[in-house]
Amino acid sequence: MAGNSTRGQIVEAADELFYSHGFGQTSFADIAAAVQISRGNFYYHFRTKDEILDAVIDKRLADRETLLAKWDETSDDVLRRIECFVKIVVVNQAKIMAFGCPVGTLTAELAKLDHPSRERANSIMALFRDWLTRQFEELGCKENAAENALHVLGWSQGVATLAQAFKDEAFVQREVAQILAWVDEAIPESAG
Amino acid sequence: MAGNSTRGQIVEAADELFYSHGFGQTSFADIAAAVQISRGNFYYHFRTKDEILDAVIDKRLADRETLLAKWDETSDDVLRRIECFVKIVVVNQAKIMAFGCPVGTLTAELAKLDHPSRERANSIMALFRDWLTRQFEELGCKENAAENALHVLGWSQGVATLAQAFKDEAFVQREVAQILAWVDEAIPESAG
């Protein structure tokens, strides 16, 4: 499962190709060529394209879980943790401007394909939603923690979509600042 | 160019198929089958897949221009016009929950394909942006009309993305109400 194993390399290459070119437009040959292995070797590790997709989704889920867990560990300030999330769109600005959000675009593509793994892909989005919900709960939001989480998540998705369409760095900076300001205002009075 | 001509029927079917299944996953045969014509007839009207895409983009551009022009004509209340735009996501809720926003998802897909018509697809998004900018200017926003336009457009895109992922009607209703409330607050004091 490590990144230097053949299987790991395949999943890593597939992950990037699915992101940069889309799942449907990435062929077995594309991935095999990226890893520089034969198609037969490829077939030994993954018998169908759907199996690769599932492995990629697993990797993306694990990667995001690791990232969120790291934030949970390294910072006991809730606002700072939420800030880390919101700023993903700035940290990964170049890639997002080129290919959009990896989670949002995969979700959209699999929906159009009516793909069996559609729900599994959505669970990455749900991972963010649930993590954000926990942050807002910790922030003191009682009933509307889930609503706030969806708000921030949706807002971020919108920023990513327009970032890709218009490549407007100032827009991204502005919106991120606005989201953070909104989060500040979302702190209940009882907290603070 | 009319909808009942063969060419018009092809473009209409392609428009819907590109939306519901994606451009890359829609084949010549799919479109021909939807219109119930032979592949040869199809080839007479469109020699390449890219030609169909361009025609679909033209149709979408024209459709949106017509829609925006209708709003401009039928209502001289700027707030009401912006409301019409924001509520697209409610009016088309069912389709958006199934396939996302037609404009946003096409933009995202063509970016991944690095398709020549990518910029033309983006111009549909730009059409919305520019129209919204004009509305905010008319609302009295001097310098930040363009920023407000991008804000509302991006917000709507985010709502569409999450609507597709989570199929949460209440979320859509909530966000639309929030956007409208935000627009109200965006009115400069000199106006009102």
Place this chain on the structure above:
DNA sequence: CCAGAATTAGGACGGTTGACCTAATTCTGA
């Protein structure tokens, strides 16, 4: 050292794709 498992290489398959062609049919205007 060697047997057997794990891994890799690369050919082959049926099906589909976008693209192209020719022939038949229908429409249109002089």
Place this chain on the structure above:
DNA sequence: TCAGAATTAGGTCAACCGTCCTAATTCTGG
């Protein structure tokens, strides 16, 4: 009416797709 243009039908093509197979090679434990 009829010649020519416009349109439709359907076959064909090479290339590529995902999938599957067998044979060669490398790794591993006893």
